[in-house]
Amino acid sequence: MSDQIYITGHKNPDTDSICSAIAYAELKRSLGINAIPMRCGETNEETNFALEKFGYQSPELVEDVKEKSIVLIDHNESNQSPNGIEEAEIVEVLDHHKINFNNSKPLIFFSKPVGCTATLVYEKYLEAKVALTKNVAGILLSAILSDTIVFKGPTTTVSDVEIAKTLAKIANITDLEKFGIELKKQKASLFGKSATDLINSDLKEFNFKDKKVAIGQIEIVENSEFESRKKEILTELQKIKEAKNLSLIAFMATNIIEMGTTLLCVGETEIIEKAFHKKVAENSVYLKNVMSRKKDIVPPLEKAFS
């Protein structure tokens, strides 16, 4: 292993995974560590918008991290990590998700239940007494607004909001809400996207007991466009379920304005009914106030499987 370390978020990277990787690598480099941010997949429109606004380019695409030294951010479950993670050396984890981690060597593992990894990256800057540039503040702010759904998501904590306000000052963003909605809307249009692209844009795999489950999520700003695509998306979900040999695949279309999720599901859909005490009709169920895969979907689903 070289003394170079790669900082990576999860597969199907979101704004937090990309922006936190860039900002955390900058902090490490300012502390004399040879750290470079990477991505293991395409960035989405929302992330591109944030990067462009604050003068950054997409981090290096690394297809396989075999034999590299790796800092995992914004995830800790190996099935969400880049390819080759089993043969990489994980030197650190910085995350805000549930933990399902196994490593034979002790390492720095820091996780806190806040709304966004970027909130923790900001804390690391504070700890190290390193000042944030305007642009680093801007991408960290974008990540927080993205992950907390402009503070509407249930994972939002007081820390996320306070730190976002501080970052907004440094980044010279006067209207936080307005910037947040502008950012979120980049990704919320389904126009011109194939069903495959929609599902794969943010699909995560989980192992609940011995069952393989995948849960995807998109954000939408109005329902009619999504309703007209349902059938096509369900056909694609069925294909992915078979190809990946899943027990269940669920797909959340979360309306960030009306604050609710239409959940499409294929496979053992009775588990969905058990978890949410609602009838699934034609592979679809509407869940009011459900915004977060991590907080609103994964825990009841994991419980229902157990």
Next chain:
Amino acid sequence: MSDQIYITGHKNPDTDSICSAIAYAELKRSLGINAIPMRCGETNEETNFALEKFGYQSPELVEDVKEKSIVLIDHNESNQSPNGIEEAEIVEVLDHHKINFNNSKPLIFFSKPVGCTATLVYEKYLEAKVALTKNVAGILLSAILSDTIVFKGPTTTVSDVEIAKTLAKIANITDLEKFGIELKKQKASLFGKSATDLINSDLKEFNFKDKKVAIGQIEIVENSEFESRKKEILTELQKIKEAKNLSLIAFMATNIIEMGTTLLCVGETEIIEKAFHKKVAENSVYLKNVMSRKKDIVPPLEKAFS
């Protein structure tokens, strides 16, 4: 769950598990959190010596933590946790061991590869800007000297040594080494102890692949007494292996003066040979410079099983 939280180390508690639990609970209480330290087993002579010297009593014995809110310190693997942990709510983890952890809800998880949890507890006092009393410093110092084998163990880091020096000043301990050896010797005599007690004094279970393995450790200051007990200990290891349905049980007698370990093993002993490239004769092998279960035994053994 009540708003009371219990802070607990691992089964067969050592000085770090007990002293760090007491000190971390004191910190939490000074921050307005209703935290109480607990133990899930008998304390050993070394721990009792440290507690007595600095005016503490053994923490409350809790046999089952079902439905309690729990902070895990000095371990993270559930098979090392108190009984009932599956039905408890884990709210935080503070540890320095390898990670094998699974929890459906995000929580504060902080782990760093230092020699002792007490080193991290000291850092938490610093972070919270809470001053340490002489007695808290004394028990944290005892834990560091114990876990690092008076700085001779391979897990010792610069942080452990620096923080121990700072703690010694606060605790008014002038000769660190002398105090450390006095402390370690409390536990190092085998006199008057049954083979069962020796093995169970610090026995930890691991799952390597699908194999259940237990590894125990004692510290000794001279070999002859141990040599004369070998046969009796092997008989007892065989019994435990059968009772617990283990693939392998290993028992380390670590001489802290000559810095080496006699390893007794029962079960799939060929794995020991594979892991350490040494012949096991009559269920015994001597491993020079091997001091630490965590650093010297578990990683090569886990690799050999995989």
